[in-house]
Amino acid sequence: MRGRGIAFHLQLAFTLLLASFLIVPVLASMLAGVTANYLSGVAGGLTLRWLGEVWSGYAGQVVSSLGLGLACLACTLVLGVPAAYVLARRQGHVARMIEELLVMPVAVPGLATALALIVTYGTWGDFRTSWSFILVGHVLFTLPFMVRSVLAVMAAIDLKTLEEGAASLGATFGQRFLGVVLPNARPGIVAGALMVLTLSVGEFNMTWLLHTPLTKTLPVGLADAYASLRLEVASAYTLLFFVMIVPLLVAMQLLSKPLGSGRRQDR
Amino acid sequence: MRARSRDDFRHLLLLLPAGIVFAAFFLVPLGQLFLIGGSGKSGYAGYADILVHPKYLRSLVSTLALAAATTVATLLLSTTAGLFLVRNAFPGRALLVAMLTLPLAFPGVVIGFMVIMLAGRQGLIGDVTQALTGEKLVFAYSMAGLFMGYVYFSVPRTVLTIMASAEKLDPRLEEAARSLGASRLRVLADVILPGLKPALLAAGAICFATAMGAFGTAFTLATRIDVLPMTIYTEFTLQANIAVAAALSFVLGAVTWAALALARTASGATVAAAG
Numbered sequence: 001m002r003g004r005g006i007a008f009h010l011q012l013a014f015t016l017l018l019a020s021f022l023i024v025p026v027l028a029s030m031l032a033g034v035t036a037n038y039l040s041g042v043a044g045g046l047t048l049r050w051l052g053e054v055w056s057g058y059a060g061q062v063v064s065s066l067g068l069g070l071a072c073l074a075c076t077l078v079l080g081v082p083a084a085y086v087l088a089r090r091q092g093h094v095a096r097m098i099e100e101l102l103v104m105p106v107a108v109p110g111l112a113t114a115l116a117l118i119v120t121y122g123t124w125g126d127f128r129t130s131w132s133f134i135l136v137g138h139v140l141f142t143l144p145f146m147v148r149s150v151l152a153v154m155a156a157i158d159l160k161t162l163e164e165g166a167a168s169l170g171a172t173f174g175q176r177f178l179g180v181v182l183p184n185a186r187p188g189i190v191a192g193a194l195m196v197l198t199l200s201v202g203e204f205n206m207t208w209l210l211h212t213p214l215t216k217t218l219p220v221g222l223a224d225a226y227a228s229l230r231l232e233v234a235s236a237y238t239l240l241f242f243v244m245i246v247p248l249l250v251a252m253q254l255l256s257k258p259l260g261s262g263r264r265q266d267r
Numbered sequence: 268m269r270a271r272s273r274d275d276f277r278h279l280l281l282l283l284p285a286g287i288v289f290a291a292f293f294l295v296p297l298g299q300l301f302l303i304g305g306s307g308k309s310g311y312a313g314y315a316d317i318l319v320h321p322k323y324l325r326s327l328v329s330t331l332a333l334a335a336a337t338t339v340a341t342l343l344l345s346t347t348a349g350l351f352l353v354r355n356a357f358p359g360r361a362l363l364v365a366m367l368t369l370p371l372a373f374p375g376v377v378i379g380f381m382v383i384m385l386a387g388r389q390g391l392i393g394d395v396t397q398a399l400t401g402e403k404l405v406f407a408y409s410m411a412g413l414f415m416g417y418v419y420f421s422v423p424r425t426v427l428t429i430m431a432s433a434e435k436l437d438p439r440l441e442e443a444a445r446s447l448g449a450s451r452l453r454v455l456a457d458v459i460l461p462g463l464k465p466a467l468l469a470a471g472a473i474c475f476a477t478a479m480g481a482f483g484t485a486f487t488l489a490t491r492i493d494v495l496p497m498t499i500y501t502e503f504t505l506q507a508n509i510a511v512a513a514a515l516s517f518v519l520g521a522v523t524w525a526a527l528a529l530a531r532t533a534s535g536a537t538v539a540a541a542g
Binding site: 015121 | 277278281282284285286288289292293294295296297299300303344347348351352355357363365366367368369370371372373374375376377379380381382383384385389391419422423451476479480481482483486487496499500503509512513516517519520523524527528
């Protein structure tokens with residue numbers, strides 16, 4: 001091996017700089033969440049006071065966000081997995097058009113979707129003020145990710161032959177779907193589920209318009225904290241959010257490796 | 268024949284739940300949004316008014332400019348880093364990739380706060396510039412801060428897209444070009460970048476659409492930044508000008524959707540989150 005040239009070192013320095021741009025504020029905010037006074041730095045002492053304050057003030061929103069995320073996951077599983085199955089089995093133009101339509105809520109900004117929901121259903125009092133109003137928004141936004149993720153895996157296996165084999169042995173459609181289709185699509189379902197949970201827990205663009213004083217989620221609380229509370233408390237709240245979201249992100253990265261990055265783009 | 272029609276029926280039934288939810292909560296509301304956008308004083312001419320009224324036009328133009336600048340900057344940064352990481356093996360490479368992709372699913376509000384940590388009143392950039400020049404540089408609450416936030420948001424997913432695409436480039440093409448005497452720059456311009464074109468298009472479109480429609484970052488940084496999502500928000504909440512807010516939202520949705528659809532037909536790749 002010959003020595004690395006100057007070009008290598010320049011590019012390395014550049015990449016390191018870019019990585020620090022992304023990571024340094026995360027670390028700074030995590031640190032600020034546990035320092036007594038951010039201005040005087042770590043020397044001023046570490047404290048769990050801010051985290052305690054956030055927890056006592058906002059624990060309800062954390063629990064709500066998790067509950068909402070799980071409800072959203074249940075909905076996307078029930079709606080998305082059967083839809084992905086049909087889209088995988090069907091090759092025609094109609095199926096591709098339906099696929100295009102189903103992923104539209106990702107291409108349209110959440111603000112526009114939320115406004116559309118409000119002008120259509122905003123006058124339905126009980127619905128407007130309930131958690132299901134936010135849930136509807138989250139399901140719309142996350143469903144495409146579930147469908148795409150499951151569809152990518154289903155398209156890579158020969159579902160038709162597998163199903164015909166099972167049918168020739170006398171399996172009913174229900175048995176085939178539960179015993180053959182779902183187990184084979186499992187990697188896609190797991191990846192989609194992690195994505196749905198992550199996105200739902202962090203969703204703000206729609207939720208800010210859809211929420212009411214009685215239906216607040218974690219990101220809504222974060223925005224409140226950023227606007228009105230001192231930097232240390234806002235940081236502690238962000239830290240709490242990181243604790244929830246980073247395990248999901250890491251799990252997603254670990255899962256995506258054995259699947260290979262190339263497969264998804266085949267569609 | 269009978270088995271076939273039974274399959275058709277079954278497929279229809281399985282698609283139906285998602286179809287109903289989608290139609291009731293997405294297609295119908297978007298249609299309603301369009302109608303309300305045309306229910307203002309000037310009717311459907313309200314859509315044309317957006318281009319005539321200086322306030323809305325300014326907002327539209329500055330949003331387009333911000334989105335374009337974000338796209339160019341993100342592609343430059345991510346392609347440089349992504350190509351470097353794919354083409355070189357060195358200790359710590361995996362860690363560097365992990366660092367670059369960690370913020371992948373941070374919501375816009377949190378990214379706004381990251382910008383405040385960097386360029387806000389108590390930010391790190393302010394500390395550094397004060398130590399160096401004696402003057403504190405604070406730009407989080409302006410268009411520059413928003414630009415920084417959108418680049419922050421888009422770099423992780425763009426790096427991933429570029430890396431996935433660069434891994435699939437055929438190294439023999441490059442070797443052939445080198446053996447024929449092409450310089451590094453020529454290889455980059457004539458072999459590598461054309462090979463990455465589909466990925467660059469897809470990632471660029473996603474950057475652009477995200478920067479057009481993102482709301483959380485702008486909301487965290489300042490309600491006074493004059494970009495389209497903030498204009499829509501203030502028209503809706505403060506002015507109660509629902510017709511204008513609806514018309515602007517519909518146009519915004521159409522622009523981001525068209526940008527993504529165009530890039531997808533051009534590159535054959537998938538869409539990703541606009542957050």
